[in-house]
Amino acid sequence: MKIIAIANQKGGCAKTSTVVNLAAALGEKKFKILIIDLDPQANATFWLNAETNGICSSSLFSIDQKIKKLIVNTSANSVDIIPASEKLSDLTLSVSPNFEQLKQNLSFTELNYDFVILDTPPTLGFITQNALVACHKILIPVTTHILSLAGVYQLMQKVSFIQVKYNKNLSILGYVASRFDTRTRHAKDVLNSLIENFGDKVMETIIHENIRLAEAPSFQKSILEYAPTSQAARDYRDLADEVIKKIINVNAQNLSQI
Template sequence: MRTIVVANQKGGCAKTTTVVNLAAALAEIGKKILVIDLDPQANATQWLSGDGSKGGAYGLMIEEGPIDNFIGNTSIENVKIICATQELSYLERALAGRVASDSILSRRISCLKEDDWDFVLIDTPPTLGIVTLNALSCANELLIPVTTHILTLSGVAQLMSTVEAVKKLLNPGIQILGFLPSRVDQRTRHSGEVLDLLMEEFGDLVLKTTVRESVRIAESPSFQAPILKYDGASGAAADYRSLAREVLGFSVEEGHRQ
């Protein structure tokens, strides 16, 4: 079982889009996926038609009981979800004073049956707080979506500083799966320039897959369907299938892509 947190401290970087469509692309080839939505906006939950009757991520973090009690269905075969609710906005207050509150999710996920899941994908809010720290503390790998706009790079710098602190203090085993260029507008010179800067700074950590800017992706949440289901023949669907193949080719043990 691989646990991948999708994070970037800047909003609008396609984190939820990445989680939903990567989950669908991996599920399409038969992988068993658990999505954990930790963003109080609950966009991944809504996009996947998540079953919110199971208590969700807030309950998972503050209550006792088997983790399976919090896992609900989605509209996608092979994809289950622990839903988000607005209550996650109050999680920091609810956990005030608790011992090791930044590693609660790690302890909860350790109770999952390894054979039940191939991937756990975690969506995070665009802020550094107790929720994001819990996600970074429990994950094996970090996937960083980066839109090709120059201001996005400042968010990347902040995130890398956070990751270094997490590695030192909370989770020395976390690895960077890669930077995923997202919402790439191939018609503009600016997108190309930002991609070049990203490659110059991070080299092989930048994934070969790029996700193109697409109206079809923007439309698909309204239909509560990943792009693979909404328009499986689109270029955007092909991009996420490519991402799934690249993720599958990453060796967790060896820390590189095969």
């Protein structure tokens, strides 16, 4: 089981879009996926039409929490979720700053999933730090806008701190250029800057701006279900292939067999 945190403290960076649609693309390839929605806005929970029945991922910050009782089904094939709610907003006020509680609960639980994907809030606070301590890899969506790059540098400082103090095994899976508009020179300049600064850590897959992708949450469907032949669906399938190659070391010629 590989735990991947999707994080970027900059809002509007396609973070939840990456979580939902990457999970759906991996599920389409018959991997079993668990999303843990750690964002108080609960956008991933809504997008996947999850019945929460009072369940919230805030319970994962309690000692010895039984995780299996928190898991609910979603509208996407092979994708389950631990939903979020507004309870997460008050989390830091009600618990001690234990940055390893989430990791401890995930470590002591037998989960029958290939990937666990953590959707984090757009801050570098208590919840995001717990996610970085708990995960094996971090995938960073970056909108092709200059302000997004500033947020990435701040995130990297926090990642370095977590690596030294809490999680020496944490590594960068990659940076994903998202909401890329081929019509603007600015987007291309920011993409080039991203590559200049982070080199081969920038994923080859680019997530293009796409109206179908913007519409999908309203219908509570992943882009693969809502518009399976769209450019956005192709982008997220390509991203899933790239993630698989990086994590599982599957040869490109064998991806079609998965």
